[in-house]
Amino acid sequence: MRFNLSKWLFILVFLPAWCMAVVIRPDAPEVYKVKKGDTLWDISAMYLTQPWLWPELWRNNSHISNPHLIYPGDELRLVINEQGEAELVLSRDSNDKPQKKLSPQGKLMDKASEPVSVLPWSVVEPFVKGAVVMSKEEFSALPRVITDYDDTVRYANEDLLVGEMADNTDSLLVLRQQSTIYDMQDNEVGVQIRNLASATLIPTESQDFSLVRLDKSRMETRAGDRLAPVSIMEQSDDIQLRSADSQRGHILGNLQEHHLMGRLDVVVVDLGHSEVTPGTVMGIYTQGPAIEDSKTGISEDSWLPAIFDNKETPRPPAIKSGDLVVFKTFERTSYALILNSSRIVRRGDIVGKP
Incomplete structure (x- = not known):
């Protein structure tokens, strides 16, 4: 009905x-x-x-x-x-009330049922658990994987690896830099980091090196990859929908470095955790094409007229082409999921109040 x-x-x-x-x-x-x-x-x-x-x-x-x-x-x-x-x-x-289950101590307790997720979990999970943005300096400071006991350079599950001294914690992640993120002025704002594997720190008496065992590999590990505590990927999964207000930014690209993006693609926006929170919904706006001077046939965006004229280049109004929602934030950038789009989404598209 x-x-x-x-x-x-x-x-x-x-x-x-x-x-x-x-x-x-x-x-x-x-x-x-x-x-x-x-x-x-x-x-x-x-x-x-x-x-x-x-x-x-x-x-x-x-x-x-x-x-x-x-x-x-x-x-x-x-x-x-x-x-x-x-x-x-x-x-x-x-x-549909919560069912009862036995605790390890033999007591009856509520068996939690799972609420529906805010977003399609199968799409965002690889980015929640498997990707992070940090500065190049932060990544370079992480301890390196050096070798294994067979002196090979590629490693998989159950392999024992030697690395630089890592944090004294039982569980570690193996990370690799994937790409560098630039803002719309071509300034570096971070590097995309991929989670390759989980690892367990093996206690030793060495003061110089760590010994780790690979547990769950998503991709093969190589010499030069980095070791980090699992907390580096942790972020609250409490996503509550709210509309953006005065925030305004741009789409900088996506993890796969595709030039054309659309519905259910995960993108990087140039707004950090001080500006947006998980659940912030923003509109996507496409800027109009460069205006061509009908007299000269030269694009208004060309470098040639800029030599002779310092006026700000006129631009046609941006039109709304879709919506996205932020689901993971970092210092200067955030991951967002494109919820719908009526046009192809590209780097440089504007994000703002929906």
Whole structure:
């Protein structure tokens, strides 16, 4: 059954301005049962023309402490309250209550059920667990993998490796620099680092070298790769959707160094953790092409007219081409997932208020 928006049009006309921020899609379902595999973004986009305003649908529902925690089997019902505001009501079948399991001590405890993820986890997980951005100096300071006991240069699971002295911690990661990230002025803002493998530090009496055993390899390790504590990849998985406000930045590229990007691609933006947080939703805006001078046939972006004219180059207005959401932040950059795009996304596209 679909939600009859026209039935409530006369009410919406008289709503105060702040309520008009939430616009219900005309084809929004009146009732929807959450399924395994749904994401919070998918469900939000089913109801709202601006999915990042999802929490607004729950603003008057005191029974929902966290609108980002929705579980498979939950039934969502779209209603109009007495104030004429659209809101969602959630009902959870008693059979879907958390099951009981035995703890190691033999006590009964709740078996936690998994809420639907905010984003498609299969897409972002490799970047949450397997990639990080840091400065070149930070990476260079990490201890190196030197060799193994067979004096080879490529290593895999269960191999024992000799490295420079590493932090005194049981678990380590093996990292490799993949590429250098430049901002739109070609200034270096960090290096992309790939997590190659997990490793265990083997206790020894050496004061000069570390002995490590490779445990879980995603790619082969080589001499010269770096060792780091697992905490270097850790970041809170608490992603709550919120709209960007005054933040403005650019797409700098992606981990695969593709020039053309689109929906469900992970990109790097030039905004750090002091400017955005995981869950920040931003619009993607494409700048118009360079304007050609009709008299000379020379592009306004050409170096030639710049010799004779110091005026700022006129640019056509940028047009919105999609949305993205930040999911992992660093000092000067962040990873973001393109949620939708109507045009090809390229380096230099603007990100800002959606």
